[in-house]
Amino acid sequence: MNRLIERRRRLLAQLPSLDEVLRGSLVERSVRCGKASCRCANGELHVAVYLSVTHRGGRTEQISVPRELVASVRDGIAVYQQWWEILEQVATVNRDLLRHRRAQRGGVADGAGRRTARRRRRQSA
Numbered sequence: 001m002n003r004l005i006e007r008r009r010r011l012l013a014q015l016p017s018l019d020e021v022l023r024g025s026l027v028e029r030s031v032r033c034g035k036a037s038c039r040c041a042n043g044e045l046h047v048a049v050y051l052s053v054t055h056r057g058g059r060t061e062q063i064s065v066p067r068e069l070v071a072s073v074r075d076g077i078a079v080y081q082q083w084w085e086i087l088e089q090v091a092t093v094n095r096d097l098l099r100h101r102r103a104q105r106g107g108v109a110d111g112a113g114r115r116t117a118r119r120r121r122r123q124s125a
């Protein structure tokens with residue numbers, strides 16, 4: 001159990017700062033700028049980078065990212081993924097801790113577990 005608590009402490013210590021966190025992904029698109037005299041008018045397209053974010057309900061938002069900001073946007077997306085990964089790992093550790101603590105108390109009778117199953121589902125919804 002101390003091993004689990006120590007693992008949880010180490011995981012939490014790895015959480016990066018959320019200051020610059022971003023959700024979404026970087027996508028590249030080839031675009032025409034619209035100027036008739038530009039090389040892109042002859043098919044030599046510009047590469048534009050976007051932060052693409054999908055919202056609940058399926059709507060997608062795209063924000064163009066200037067070249068000099070691409071690295072920091074990439075870092076912000078990485079922070080989001082790191083938080084999710086650590087969150088999942090901490091939740092896994094806490095499930096193991098719950099099993100240990102339950103076992104220390106002598107466990108829960110199967111019948112009692114079944115009787116409370118309905119209430120538990122309702123709370124998680």
Ligand SMILES: [Zn+2]
Pocket residue numbers: 032033034035038039040041046
């Ligand atoms: Zn152009």
